[in-house]
Amino acid sequence: MLPNLKDTIAAIATPSGQGAVGIVRLSGPESLPIARKIFRPQRKEVVFESHKMIYGKIYDDMRLIDEVLVCYMAPPNSFTGEAVVEIFGHGGTFVMSQLLAVALKGGARLACPGEFSYRAVLYGKIDLTQAEAIADVIEAKNNQALSVAQNNLNGLFSKEVKALREKLVEMLAHMEAEIDFSTEEIEEETLSVRKQKLSEIVKRISDMLKAYQLGQRLYHGVTVVICGRPNVGKSSLLNAILKRDRAIVSDCPGTTRDTLEETIHYRGISVSFIDTAGIRETHSKLEQIGVSLAYEKLKYADLKLLVLDSSQSLTQEDLRLCEEMASPQTIFVQNKSDLNQHSLFQVALKPFSSIKRIPICALKREGIDTLLNMIYEQIIEKELETDTIFLMKERHRLGLEQAIQSLSACEKGMEAHLSMEFLTVDLKKAIESLETVVGRVTEEDIYDKIFSTFCIGK
Numbered sequence: 001m002l003p004n005l006k007d008t009i010a011a012i013a014t015p016s017g018q019g020a021v022g023i024v025r026l027s028g029p030e031s032l033p034i035a036r037k038i039f040r041p042q043r044k045e046v047v048f049e050s051h052k053m054i055y056g057k058i059y060d061d062m063r064l065i066d067e068v069l070v071c072y073m074a075p076p077n078s079f080t081g082e083a084v085v086e087i088f089g090h091g092g093t094f095v096m097s098q099l100l101a102v103a104l105k106g107g108a109r110l111a112c113p114g115e116f117s118y119r120a121v122l123y124g125k126i127d128l129t130q131a132e133a134i135a136d137v138i139e140a141k142n143n144q145a146l147s148v149a150q151n152n153l154n155g156l157f158s159k160e161v162k163a164l165r166e167k168l169v170e171m172l173a174h175m176e177a178e179i180d181f182s183t184e185e186i187e188e189e190t191l192s193v194r195k196q197k198l199s200e201i202v203k204r205i206s207d208m209l210k211a212y213q214l215g216q217r218l219y220h221g222v223t224v225v226i227c228g229r230p231n232v233g234k235s236s237l238l239n240a241i242l243k244r245d246r247a248i249v250s251d252c253p254g255t256t257r258d259t260l261e262e263t264i265h266y267r268g269i270s271v272s273f274i275d276t277a278g279i280r281e282t283h284s285k286l287e288q289i290g291v292s293l294a295y296e297k298l299k300y301a302d303l304k305l306l307v308l309d310s311s312q313s314l315t316q317e318d319l320r321l322c323e324e325m326a327s328p329q330t331i332f333v334q335n336k337s338d339l340n341q342h343s344l345f346q347v348a349l350k351p352f353s354s355i356k357r358i359p360i361c362a363l364k365r366e367g368i369d370t371l372l373n374m375i376y377e378q379i380i381e382k383e384l385e386t387d388t389i390f391l392m393k394e395r396h397r398l399g400l401e402q403a404i405q406s407l408s409a410c411e412k413g414m415e416a417h418l419s420m421e422f423l424t425v426d427l428k429k430a431i432e433s434l435e436t437v438v439g440r441v442t443e444e445d446i447y448d449k450i451f452s453t454f455c456i457g458k
C-alpha cells in the first residue's frame, strides 16, 4: 500500500546500537514547525536557515531529552526534496528512541520502510536505480560489491540507460514523422544507417546484461563445487583451502556422504566452496543420496573443480566425469602431485586439452594459492576488464532483456521491409522496457517492489 505523502515522517536514520552520534530525520511540510515545537536553541535569537547547524536542546514539554545539533534543509535542496530536519543527538538506543518519540508526539508519523528514498524518487532527487543502490551500499558485503553499488548510486548505470532511451526516442520521432508527413518533406535517415544504430544499441544492452551476471557474483559471492570420484582428495582440498581440518579425510573411499559448504573471502569476494560425496555407482542408500546431492549442487555452481588423482590412471568413472563436466566453467585439479604421476594420466586427458588444469598437492597445501588465483581470474578479473557498468537487480535484467527482444523484432521488421507503423510499435515497447529500469513505472509499483524492502529511516 502506498504511504500518504502529505504526512511529515520521522525515523532514526542511523544504525541501532551505541554510537557517538545518532540522527533522527524528519521530512515533510511540518518538519520545521515540529522542530520549533520541540527544540530550544541555545541562542534565543537564532533563526532556522537552510543547511545551517544550530546548537540547543530537545524537550518533551518540560523534560530535557538531549543536547543536540539541528539542521534544517529547505526544499528542494534536501535528500527527499521536501523540507527536512535532521536532529543530531547522542547515539544511544534509548536517547534516540526518546528523540524519535518527541518528534512523533510533535506531529510526525513514523516513516514506512524506505519512505525517505521513495519520496526522493517521487520528487525527482534520485532515480530508481540510485534508490536501490542506497540499499545496496548499506548492505554491501565486500569491497567489490561496494564499488559496484556506488557506481549505481552515482547514477552511472541510469545515465547509460537514459542515453540509450534518448537515442531510441529520437529514432521513433523520425519514424513517426515519416508516417505523418510525406517522405519528401522529411530528411530521411537511410534504412541501413538506422539498422546500424539499432544494432549498436542492442550490442550495448547485451553488454550490460553480461555485466548483470558479474554484478550478481560480486554482490552475492560465487559458489565453487568440488567434485570427483571417491578418494581423489576432495575433502583434503577443502581443508587445504580453509587451512583447517573442516572435513573428515580418510583413505576409505566414500568417506564424505553429505555436502559441506564453507565460505572464504578472497581478494574482496566471497567464495563458497562445497565439498561433495565422491561420485560412483553404489548400492549404499546413504551414498546414493550423497551422490545425488552432489549433482544437485553442480547444477548451481558458478565454477566446478573436478578433482583427479594424478598418481593413478584415469578410471572409467573419472573419464565419464571429465566428459560430463568439460566446459569453460570447469577446472581439472590434478591432485597428489607429491606422488609419481601415472604414465597414462596425461595420455588419458588428451581429449580434454581445452579445459583448464592445475597440479596440486592437497596433503601439503601446495598449489592452493595458484588455484585460488585461477578461480578468481576465471570468475572475476577477466570480466572486470570490461568498462561496463554493473547491475544488481532482477528488475534491471528483465527490463533490458525485454528491450532487446523488442529491438530485435524491430530489426527483423526493417529487414522484412515492414511498414513504419509496425516498426514503431516495437520501438515503443523497447523504450517502455528501458523506462521500467530507470523510472516512469507506476507509483504503486515503485513502492511495493522496491521501497517496502528497505529499513525504516532510509
Ligand SMILES: Nc1nc2c(ncn2[C@@H]2O[C@H](COP(=O)(O)OP(=O)(O)OP(=O)(O)O)[C@@H](O)[C@H]2O)c(=O)[nH]1
Binding pocket: 228, 229, 230, 231, 232, 233, 234, 235, 236, 237, 248, 249, 250, 251, 252, 253, 254, 255, 256, 257, 276, 277, 278, 279, 335, 336, 337, 338, 339, 360, 361, 362, 363, 364
Ligand atoms: N599423497 C597424497 N595423498 C593425498 C593427497 N590428498 C589427499 N590424499 C589422501 O587421499 C585419501 C583420500 O582423501 P579425501 O580428502 O578423504 O578424499 P575424498 O575425495 O574427499 O574422498 P571421499 O570423501 O571418499 O569421496 C586420504 O588418505 C588423503 O590423505 C595428496 O595431495 N597427496
Ligand SMILES: [Mg+2]
Binding pocket: 234, 235, 236, 247, 248, 249, 255, 256, 276, 278
Ligand atoms: Mg571426502
